[in-house]
Amino acid sequence: AIDIKSLRAQSGIITIDPGYKNTGSCESAITYLDGEEGILRYRGYSIEDLAEKADFLEVCYLLIFGELPNKEQLHKFHEDIKAQSIVAEDMKKILDGFPQSAHPMGVLSSLTSALVAFNASSVNVSSEEEMYKAIVKILAKFPVLVAWAHRKKEGLPLEYGDDSLGYVENIVKMMFKKPNKEYKKNPIVINALDKLLILHADHEQNCSTSTVRIVGSSHAGLFASLSAGISALWGPLHGGANQAVIEMLEGIKNDGGDTKKYMAKAKDKNDPFRLMGFGHRVYKNFDPRARIIKKAADEVLGDLGVEDPVLDIAKGLEKEALEDQYFVDRKLYPNVDFYSGIIYRALGIPTEMFTVMFALGRLPGWIAQWREMRLRKEPIGRPRQVYIGENLRPFLDIDKR
Numbered sequence: 001a002i003d004i005k006s007l008r009a010q011s012g013i014i015t016i017d018p019g020y021k022n023t024g025s026c027e028s029a030i031t032y033l034d035g036e037e038g039i040l041r042y043r044g045y046s047i048e049d050l051a052e053k054a055d056f057l058e059v060c061y062l063l064i065f066g067e068l069p070n071k072e073q074l075h076k077f078h079e080d081i082k083a084q085s086i087v088a089e090d091m092k093k094i095l096d097g098f099p100q101s102a103h104p105m106g107v108l109s110s111l112t113s114a115l116v117a118f119n120a121s122s123v124n125v126s127s128e129e130e131m132y133k134a135i136v137k138i139l140a141k142f143p144v145l146v147a148w149a150h151r152k153k154e155g156l157p158l159e160y161g162d163d164s165l166g167y168v169e170n171i172v173k174m175m176f177k178k179p180n181k182e183y184k185k186n187p188i189v190i191n192a193l194d195k196l197l198i199l200h201a202d203h204e205q206n207c208s209t210s211t212v213r214i215v216g217s218s219h220a221g222l223f224a225s226l227s228a229g230i231s232a233l234w235g236p237l238h239g240g241a242n243q244a245v246i247e248m249l250e251g252i253k254n255d256g257g258d259t260k261k262y263m264a265k266a267k268d269k270n271d272p273f274r275l276m277g278f279g280h281r282v283y284k285n286f287d288p289r290a291r292i293i294k295k296a297a298d299e300v301l302g303d304l305g306v307e308d309p310v311l312d313i314a315k316g317l318e319k320e321a322l323e324d325q326y327f328v329d330r331k332l333y334p335n336v337d338f339y340s341g342i343i344y345r346a347l348g349i350p351t352e353m354f355t356v357m358f359a360l361g362r363l364p365g366w367i368a369q370w371r372e373m374r375l376r377k378e379p380i381g382r383p384r385q386v387y388i389g390e391n392l393r394p395f396l397d398i399d400k401r
């Protein structure tokens with residue numbers, strides 16, 4: 001029973017809001033989201049415009065500093081990043097210590113945390129200048145860690161970046177360059193990845209972003225906060241959904257492709273199965289990113305000449321769900337991750353790397369939110385609770401229990 005007396009003694013009024021469905025944790029000027037209307041804007045610019053007209057590095061700058069960069073600002077930003085792209089050689093020893101079977105999200109989170117040890121000056125930052133230095137460092141080194149996590153998984157030798165390339169093209173080369181083979185630029189792959197990264201770049205106070213803000217609110221430092229955010233993103237109800245979607249679609253295909261059977265399972269309350277890639281905490285109409293990504297998936301598969309039976313299953317499930325009363329009543333629509341995995345597959349990215357790619361895209365959002373939280377001098381995050389445990393009881397000696 002709730003001990004009302006002790007509750008009153010502890011506090012004034014405490015609201016209980018599991019999952020924080022109606023609790024705002026901060027004021028933010030970064031991302032505007034209207035779940036009913038399906039609107040998403042970064043710093044006032046529509047996601048549709050940004051996905052079509054901007055590149056990922058411009059979006060990083062926009063999210064973090066609030067304005068689209070002009071040519072000089074973008075050039076300087078990129079040069080500052082390039083100057084920090086070396087990752088300490090000893091970090092490779094840490095990577096060597098992981099088994100090849102390790103999930104790349106675990107590897108990425110650990111390596112991001114380990115960066116703290118090699119970049120002590122980036123930990124206790126509070127001035128804007130110190131923050132800027134820490135930000136360009138992580139924007140430079142994180143793609144290297146992503147590429148290493150990928151190459152470790154694939155059993156490929158590690159690569160460093162190529163300063164002559166654009167930000168995203170450099171990532172593509174670091175990930176995919178094969179030993180003893182000349183790297184050939186593929187604009188379809190680079191453009192598709194650029195668009196995916198933009199679509200994932202921020203999404204206001206989701207689970208991983210709230211984690212970054214709350215860890216950062218103890219002044220734990222940017223890299224430690226990001227490492228915590230990566231762990232939060234890993235879960236299948238959040239960023240891990242993109243991996244779970246493809247695994248689900250493959251499972252349906254291997255089981256004979258009967259989508260109706262899986263629709264029935266998803267609706268059965270005694271069955272833990274959920275239709276992965278459907279539903280969203282905030283979007284109750286449609287996810288604007290899903291619309292863009294569905295079109296991009298069609299284009300990329302067409303351009304690369306890939307025929308993927310899993311895409312047909314995805315389209316079939318989407319059609320059935322849109323006509324199904326259970327999904328309509330609960331406003332369950334495909335989310336951004338329903339189609340992102342199909343593009344990643346077509347680009348040759350292994351399934352276990354999908355959530356890592358999401359982390360790469362979300363990096364500027366996490367950074368922007370962390371910076372905003374620190375500049376606004378927000379207090380340490382510390383939710384309350386309503387205690388429902390035992391009242392005071394006498395201690396029992398061990399031989400009497």
Ligand code: ACO
Binds near residue numbers: 239274
């Ligand atoms: N399949 C079947 N039923 C579902 C699904 C689904 N994917 N999602 C929600 N429901 C049902 C629930 O069972 C519940 O039904 P009830 O009212 O009869 O009990 C109702 O819809 C509401 O669901 P909640 O879980 O309460 O909604 P919540 O906002 O807490 O969860 C979430 C949102 C986690 C995204 C959920 O829809 C889900 O698990 N989806 C699948 C996982 C997924 O795709 N996650 C990615 C999210 S997007 C992102 O992180 C980028």
